[in-house]
Amino acid sequence: MAGCLSVIVIILMLYVLIKFPLAVIGLAIAGWGFYEWTVNRKLKAKTKAAPAILIVGLALALTGCVGTDTDEEAVEEVTEKVQTEESSEPEKETEETAPATNETPKKTTEDKPEEQADTEEKQPAKKPTETGGTTAHIPVELVKTIDGDTIKVRYNGQEENVRYLLIDTPETSHPRLGKQPFGEQAKERNRELVNSGELSIEFDIGDRTDKYGRLLAYVYVNGKSVQETLLREGLARVGYVYPPSTRHLTPFEAAESEAKAKKIGIWSIEDYATDSGFDTEASGQQSSAASAPASTSGAASGGGGTSGGTTYDGDPNAQSGTTTEWFKNCTELRTKYPDGVPAGHPAYQSKMDRDKDNYACE
Known part of the structure; x- marks a missing residue:
């Protein structure tokens, strides 16, 4: 039992020493002063050292106890203050961010008309002829007639060759095929048509140019199709059909059928006009007869x-x-x-x- 009490006492003393080191030192000094005072009293000796040591020890002990509590309280206060500041900072940031967020759209909204105005000033006006698939008839100026299905025009300030869409006429001066039957007639009729009124072109939804850089278009004079006229008079065949540029294929085929039925122009020579072009040999065989x-x-x-x-x-x-x-x-x-x-x-x-x-x- 006594051993247990001794252990407990030792543990308490160690705790007090660790917890209040300054107070323990003060108590030790006070004890030493008390011991000196007791000895001097028995000897009936008068001295001021023993009481002074006792007073210093007690003062040091009290300071150690009070100072520790004060330090702990200070530490706790500092900890609480730090925690409070940390918790309040996100709120402040949120409050500061919210106005900034609200101001940003306003600024964007205010700047948007100016940005649009700048963009409109920087970008040139779009040409109405640049949109693919337009059905508008675009006025052009004739420069010259090249052959039955090709002309040169002034378009957007530049001279461009225009290859007629969906038709083919006999050649007039081909380096390999030479001059084919009805080629000259098709050219002259084409020249007559394109010089007879207001010339305009229409693009389809496919490619606007071919591999030779020629514009691919439907050609009109006073709103009437030149291609359809050449087909109906037997001076052209329907050819070079490449989807999706087939907008006027149906009326063109109907006009071609009329010429076939009448056997006029290129259809007056049996087997001359074919799906792949014009067969000069077929025309030669007919000439023998x-x-x-x-x-x-x-x-x-x-x-x-x-x-x-x-x-x-x-x-x-x-x-x-x-x-x-x-x-x-x-x-x-x-x-x-x-x-x-x-x-x-x-x-x-x-x-x-x-x-x-x-x-x-x-």
Whole structure:
């Protein structure tokens, strides 16, 4: 039992020593002073040292106890203050952020008209012709007629070649195919049409240009389709159909069917106009059957020799009873007309009139 009490006492003393070290030191000094005072009293000696030591020890002990409590309270106060400040800071930040957030949209709203105005000033006005798929007829100025399905126009301040969409006409001066039957007639009819009124073009929803840089468009004169007119008169076929640029395909096919039924122009030569183009060999075979009338026509014109040319009937622009004769070159033409032919002759071709004196192959 005594051992347990001793242990408890020792533990308490250690606790007090750790908790109140200054107070313990003060008590020790006070005890020493009390001991000196007791000894001096027994000896009946008068001294001031013992009471002074006792007083200092007691004062130190009291200071140690009070100071510790004060320090703990100060620490607690500081801790509470720090915690309070930390908890209040987020609230302040929230309050500060909220006004800033509210002010930002206002600022954005206020600045938006100015930004829009700046953007409108910086960006050039959009050209109405730049939107794909427009059905508007865009006025253009004719520069020249190139062939039956191509013209040169002034568009957006620049000269551009325009290739007619969805149709194909015979060639007039192709480097490989040369001059094909009805090519010159198609070109002349095209020239007549595009010079007869107000010219305009219309783009489809597909590509606006081909691989050669030509504009792909529908062409109108006074609001009437040039393509449809050429198809209806048998001077063009429906061709180069590439979806999605097929807006006017149905009326074009109807116009082509009318010309086929009438067998006029390119349809007057059997198997000449095909889905892939124009077959010159087919036109040559038909000319063999018409060689006798052609020879008679040549004799009437003053020519001699055997016919080496090709005669084509059904030209919508020719006068009644006339025919068109086609030769690959001057050598072939001279086999029938040794002295050449003048302008207006059925066999006359401008490409054979190199000196432009209105007389071919003289």
